[in-house]
Amino acid sequence: MRVIALVTLFHPTQNHARHIAEYARQCDTVFLCDNSGSDNRALFIGIGNCRYIQNVDNFGLSRAFNIALSPKTFSWQPDDFVLFFDQDSWVLPGHVEKLVDEYQKLVESGVALGALGPVFFNRSTGRTVIPHSRKFVTPDAFSCEELITSSMLTTWENLKRISFWNEDIFLDYADWDLCWRLRSVGLKILMTNVTVLQHVSGIGEVHFGSVRVLDEAPVRRYYQVRDFLKLLRKTYMPRRWRHAISFIKKLVLQTFLLDKRWERSLYTCRGFVDFLSRTHGKLKDRDV
Numbered sequence: 001m002r003v004i005a006l007v008t009l010f011h012p013t014q015n016h017a018r019h020i021a022e023y024a025r026q027c028d029t030v031f032l033c034d035n036s037g038s039d040n041r042a043l044f045i046g047i048g049n050c051r052y053i054q055n056v057d058n059f060g061l062s063r064a065f066n067i068a069l070s071p072k073t074f075s076w077q078p079d080d081f082v083l084f085f086d087q088d089s090w091v092l093p094g095h096v097e098k099l100v101d102e103y104q105k106l107v108e109s110g111v112a113l114g115a116l117g118p119v120f121f122n123r124s125t126g127r128t129v130i131p132h133s134r135k136f137v138t139p140d141a142f143s144c145e146e147l148i149t150s151s152m153l154t155t156w157e158n159l160k161r162i163s164f165w166n167e168d169i170f171l172d173y174a175d176w177d178l179c180w181r182l183r184s185v186g187l188k189i190l191m192t193n194v195t196v197l198q199h200v201s202g203i204g205e206v207h208f209g210s211v212r213v214l215d216e217a218p219v220r221r222y223y224q225v226r227d228f229l230k231l232l233r234k235t236y237m238p239r240r241w242r243h244a245i246s247f248i249k250k251l252v253l254q255t256f257l258l259d260k261r262w263e264r265s266l267y268t269c270r271g272f273v274d275f276l277s278r279t280h281g282k283l284k285d286r287d288v
Contacts, residue, residue, distance in 0.1 A: 002028040003100060004156075008061055008149075009034040016087040017043040023085060026050050026096035032063035035099075037126035054180050058282045061086075061149065061174045062165035069156070069164050070242040078157035088200040089120075089150035098195040099153050106141060106190065114187025115149035115154040115179060125214070128196065141192045145183070145238050146176040151197045154182070161185060168280055173226045173231060184236035203242070206257050213253045219261045221254070222283050225271030 005027040012034070024030045030253045034040055035058040044050050053068060065084065067073060081100060094202060095118075103116045121128045134142040152175065159165075162181040169177050179189045202214040228247055231237050242245070255264055270283075 001079050001081055002077070003083060003096060004028060004074075004076075005030040005083045005085055005096075006065055007032050007085045007087060008064050009036060009087050010058065011036045011038075012040050012043055012087050012202075014043060017047070019087065019090040020044065020050070021047050021156065022091055022093075023096075026091065026093075027083060029074075031068040033068050035059055035064050044095045060167070060170035060281065062167045063170055065165045069159060074155045078155070078160070080156045082154055082156055082159060084149050084152045086150050090198045091151070092195075093109070094196070095151075095197070096197045099151065099192070102140060102192045102194045103153055106138065109138070111137060111190070112187050114158055114182030114185075114189055115147055115152050116141070116190050116192060117152045117195050118195045118197045119191060120148065120199040122152070122202075124199065124202050125212075129201075130193075131191065134191070137188075137190060140194050141190045144189055144191045145240075146179040147189060147191065148201070149175040150199055152178075158182060158187065168230055169218070169227045170223050170281060171227075172220060173227050177231060177234075180234070180236045180238065213250075213257050215258055216254075218260050218267055219283065221251075221264050221267040222271040225251070225268050226275045229272070229275040239262060 005023045007023065007030060009016070009032055020030060021031065024047045028049065030047070032044060032052045034049055034054050037055070037057050039054055040107045041052045041054070042053060053073070055064060057066070059067070069076065069082070081103070083096065099116065099118060103113065104114050106116065117131050119128055131144050134144060136142045144184065162178070162185060165174060166177045179209045183189055188199055190239070206215055232242065232244065251268060258264065
């Protein structure tokens, strides 16, 4: 079975190209889905098993992945492994092999597996991210409700079963939406500790007593608000998210503990307004 990696790009640098070179060493083929709106293929010359897709604009995470997953783009087979990445992650030698081996062991043991992801070390906070509440299925794998995009492993057949990525979700929560829909058709989402992903999420962390708040670019607030509200209407959203308390808590803490409060507040309002107007896709280039 082939292992095909899909990577979203947005104004990549030479450092990102080094990350992708390691993905390519460990996978059969790597699709580079570039949302920059410009041609960056020169960065990846010399990485032999890469296929570069230049999108004319920022199509968002979901649509970029779906273009690569289309049978018009590649001769996909149902049992192909699909491994998702973004440009801000990097892996150590043997990472993909360990992840695939663990996936196959779980399936052979009778687990109806939808997707598998590794625990990850967030370089921006200096912490390894592991869910607080977890139920171990094996000594090396435990159940969870959602995974991050980077190093999420599944099969093309699983993705086809849920009609691939949800293009109504532009960026934030697209990976969670995918996992929730896999769970809704009876498949399990698992995390494993057989390998650790090196990842950068956010631009730092602010502490207020025992509370930790992830610092993110203010514009992310727009997509988080708009697309979270879309997901609230979905029956497959887990119950603990449907009351929205955790989400509201995050918005309040970010607003009062991080800088650029006014800008974050404006993006919050804009996200709410665009949800009501059923706006999709990239935030248009106009004042917020």
